[in-house]
Structures are given as C-alpha cells and as structure tokens.
Amino acid sequence: MRISEAAARSGLKVDTIRYYEAEGLIPNVTRGPDGQRRFSPENVDWLTLLYWLRETGMPMKVMQRFAALYAQGDKTIPDRKAILIDHARLLAKRRDDLDRCNDILTRKLEIYEMYLK
Amino acid sequence: MRISEAAARSGLKVDTIRYYEAEGLIPNVTRGPDGQRRFSPENVDWLTLLYWLRETGMPMKVMQRFAALYAQGDKTIPDRKAILIDHARLLAKRRDDLDRCNDILTRKLEIYEMYLK
DNA sequence: TCTTGACCTGGAGTTACTCAAGCCCGGTAT
DNA sequence: ATACCGGGCTTGAGTAACTCCAGGTCAAGA
Numbered sequence: 239m240r241i242s243e244a245a246a247r248s249g250l251k252v253d254t255i256r257y258y259e260a261e262g263l264i265p266n267v268t269r270g271p272d273g274q275r276r277f278s279p280e281n282v283d284w285l286t287l288l289y290w291l292r293e294t295g296m297p298m299k300v301m302q303r304f305a306a307l308y309a310q311g312d313k314t315i316p317d318r319k320a321i322l323i324d325h326a327r328l329l330a331k332r333r334d335d336l337d338r339c340n341d342i343l344t345r346k347l348e349i350y351e352m353y354l355k
Numbered sequence: 356m357r358i359s360e361a362a363a364r365s366g367l368k369v370d371t372i373r374y375y376e377a378e379g380l381i382p383n384v385t386r387g388p389d390g391q392r393r394f395s396p397e398n399v400d401w402l403t404l405l406y407w408l409r410e411t412g413m414p415m416k417v418m419q420r421f422a423a424l425y426a427q428g429d430k431t432i433p434d435r436k437a438i439l440i441d442h443a444r445l446l447a448k449r450r451d452d453l454d455r456c457n458d459i460l461t462r463k464l465e466i467y468e469m470y471l472k
Numbered sequence: 473t474c475t476t477g478a479c480c481t482g483g484a485g486t487t488a489c490t491c492a493a494g495c496c497c498g499g500t501a502t
Numbered sequence: 503a504t505a506c507c508g509g510g511c512t513t514g515a516g517t518a519a520c521t522c523c524a525g526g527t528c529a530a531g532a
Contacts, residue, residue, distance in 0.1 A: 240478075240479080241478090241479075242478070242479085251520090251521080252479090253520075253521060253522075254519090254520065254521085256480090256481090257519080257520065257521085261519095272479085272480095272527090272528070272529080273479085273480070273527085273528090274478085274479055274480075274528095275479085275480095287459065287463070290452075290455065290456040290459055291456070292519090293452050293456065294452060294453055294456040297518085297519090298518075298519065298520095299518095312470060315467050315470050315471060316471070318467065319464060319467045319471075322460050322463055322464055322467075323464070325460065326457060326460050326461075329453045329456060329457050329460075332449075332453055333450065333453050335407075335410055335411060336411055336446045336449055336450050336453075338407065339407040339408070339410065339411040339446060340443060340446050342403075342404065342407055343439050343442065343443050343446075344443075346404070346439055347436060347439055347440070350432050350435065350436045350439075353429060353432050354432060354433070354436075357509080357510080358509090358510075359509070359510085368489090368490080369510090370489075370490060370491075371488090371489065371490085373511090373512090374488080374489065374490085378488095389496095389497070389498080389510085390496090390497095390510085390511075391497095391509085391510055391511075392510085392511095409488090414487085414488090415487075415488065415489095416487095473532100474531105474532090475530105475531090475532085476529105476530090476531085476532100477528105477529095477530095477531105478527105478528095478529095479526105479527080479528085479529105480525100480526075480527070480528100481524105481525090481526085481527105482523105482524095482525100483522105483523090483524090484521100484522085484523080484524100485520105485521080485522075485523095486519100486520085486521075486522095487518095487519095487520090487521105488517100488518095489516105489517085489518095490515100490516080490517075490518105491514105491515085491516075491517095492513105492514090492515080492516095493512105493513090493514090493515100494511100494512095494513095495510105495511080495512085496509105496510080496511075497508105497509090497510085497511100498507100498508100498509095499506100499507085499508095500505105500506085500507080501504105501505090501506085501507100502503100502504085502505080502506100
C-alpha cells in the first residue's frame with residue numbers, strides 16, 4: 239500500500255514515516271517502479287508498534303537499536319525481548335507518575351472549590 | 356532558599372527553572388541583595404506542580420497561560436480549574452495508551468517466547 | 473491537453489530543554 | 503593579603519524529534 243494508507247493505519251504521520259525511514263527505523267521498505275514507497279502489512283505492523291513505543295516515551299535511539307536488531311534476524315530475539323521488557327518497566331513507572339499527578343490535581347481542585355464557595 | 360535547593364525539592368533542574376522563569380512560568384520570584392534568586396516555599400510548591408504537569412505532558416504554552424492566570428489573582432480560579440480538569444482528562448487518555456501499549460508488548464513477548472522454544 | 477492529487481527530496485523551523493563559556497561574589501585556607 | 507573554591511549569573515549554541523514547506527515528478531481523469 240501507499241504511504242498515506244500506511245500512515246492512516248499506523249497512526250504515524252506521513253512525514254514522520256519518511257523521517258523514520260531516513261533514520262533507519264523501518265526495515266524492508268521497498269519502492270514501486272515509480273520510485274514511491276510500498277508498505278506491506280508487516281511494515282504497517284512494525285509502524286504501529288513504533289507508534290505505540292513512541293507514544294509511550296521510547297527514545298528514538300532505542301527504536302533505532304531495536305530496528306537494527308530486527309534486521310539481523312531471529313538470533314537477536316533475546317536482545318529485542320530485553321528492550322521490550324525494559325520498556326514495559328518504563329510504562330509501569332509512567333503509570334505511577336500519572337496517578338501521582340492525578341492526586342496532585344485532585345487536591346488543587348479541592349482547594350479551588352473552597353475558594354469558589 | 357537558593358535555586359539549587361528549589362531544584363532538588365521540585366524535581367526540576369536548575370537550568371530548567373531559570374528557563375521557566377525567563378519564559379514567564381514562575382510568578383513572584385524575588386532576588387536577594389546579591390542579585391541571586393530566592394525561592395519561597397510557595398515558589399517550590401509551584402515548581403513541583405510544574406514538574407508534574409510537564410512530566411505528564413502539558414505543553415509549555417498551557418503552563419504559560421496557567422501562570423498568567425495565576426498572576427491575575429483569585430478571579431481566574433475558574434479558568435485555572437478548567438485547565439487542570441482538561442489536563443486530568445489527558446492523564447486518563449495517557450493511562451489508556453499505556454495499557455494498550457502494554458497489551459501490544461505482552462503479545463510481542465509471547466511471540467518471542469514461541470521462537471525461543 | 474491540461475489539471476489534479478499523491479508522492480518525492482532537501483532544507484528550514486519549532487519545542488523544550490540542556491550544556492558550555494565566561495564572569496561575579498562571598499567564604500575559607502595559606 | 504591573596505589564591506582558590508563553590509555556587510550563582512547571563513548569553514548563546516546545541517540537541518531531539520519531529521513538522522512544515524518549496525519546488526519538482528508522474529499517472530490518471532475531464
């Protein structure tokens with residue numbers, strides 16, 4: 239499929255996809271005879287994963303490493319697994335942060351209520 | 356207290372605090388006779404709030420608006436309340452995102468396990 | 473044929489810091 | 503008295519990760 243559809247399906251913007259490809263984050267992107275990018279369903283799966291990793295705060299350098307490992311085949315699965323487990327730990331921390339911030343907001347809002355009375 | 360202590364207490368870096376002040380995010384910062392910034396406990400409270408708002412993804416422009424409203428006194432409390440409620444909604448969305456990403460990671464890891472068998 | 477729409481590249485602009493260079497100032501060790 | 507810290511100051515450059523834009527190609531439809 240074309241880049242616009244890949245963008246719509248993955249959640250990434252067209253520009254971001256091109257940028258990610260230039261930075262080596264997307265393996266196996268082929269071009270049609272017209273020189274335009276063609277995305278396979280596997281490409282889109284990959285982009286969707288990148289979208290969520292980004293959305294949850296994975297730095298690009300880590301994604302780059304992840305993509306490089308992927309390009310080296312199945313023997314890098316333990317390494318890739320380690321990266322994802324690490325990221326899952328980050329997610330847990332972020333979740334705690336959100337909860338903590340929520341508590342703070344709740345307290346502030348209570349104070350505002352007092353003032354409004 | 357001095358800037359380094361304010362940084363340690365709020366979680367923000369010294370550089371970030373100076374930057375935030377320059378951008379108008381911190382009301383009522385006074386200077387000592389030596390020309391150095393002095394932070395009151397209220398300042399530190401404010402900085403801590405900024406720290407958590409930033410940590411949970413509030414853009415600086417919103418913080419700027421929030422600070423400007425704060426500087427205008429109690430009559431802006433409803434507006435400030437609206438900003439915080441809005442941000443709380445964002446927190447809820449981010450929490451969903453984290454959970455969704457966690458699901459994806461879990462599935463990927465299961466696939467990796469299959470390969471490793 | 474002409475135009476439209478999707479794609480291309482290269483490069484500039486943006487956000488929110490982050491770091492570094494170079495200077496001032498008060499306190500302590502020699 | 504002076505040399506040297508550590509901490510603070512400002513200004514300005516650098517970074518990450520996009521994001522947008524100008525200018526150009528090309529296939530397909532009216």
